[in-house]
Amino acid sequence: MRPGEFEDWIKYNRVEPFGFEREEQRFAILAANIIAGSANNFRDKRTSSPAFWLYKHTTAMTPDESLNHMKAMFPMAKKRKRVSANGN
Numbered sequence: 001m002r003p004g005e006f007e008d009w010i011k012y013n014r015v016e017p018f019g020f021e022r023e024e025q026r027f028a029i030l031a032a033n034i035i036a037g038s039a040n041n042f043r044d045k046r047t048s049s050p051a052f053w054l055y056k057h058t059t060a061m062t063p064d065e066s067l068n069h070m071k072a073m074f075p076m077a078k079k080r081k082r083v084s085a086n087g088n
Helices: 003-015 019-035 062-074
Strands: none
Touching: none
16 A cells, blocks of 8 residues: 555545444444334433444453452352252
């Protein structure tokens, strides 16, 4: 690829976006239109906005944060003694 061709692609992308970001926008608009046109009454009205469906970058949780998150999701889970197949 010649150097000028890469610059041309950058200029084209500014006018007519392509790639991951553009596909995310297309999906968000499609999902919002499906929800908005649905006969169902959704409790969360945010779902009819394309912004709701866009991917949101987040930072990774630390191991302690991840453990606390899982504990909060499964409050009834407790460590139990494992029983082998023969009953011991």
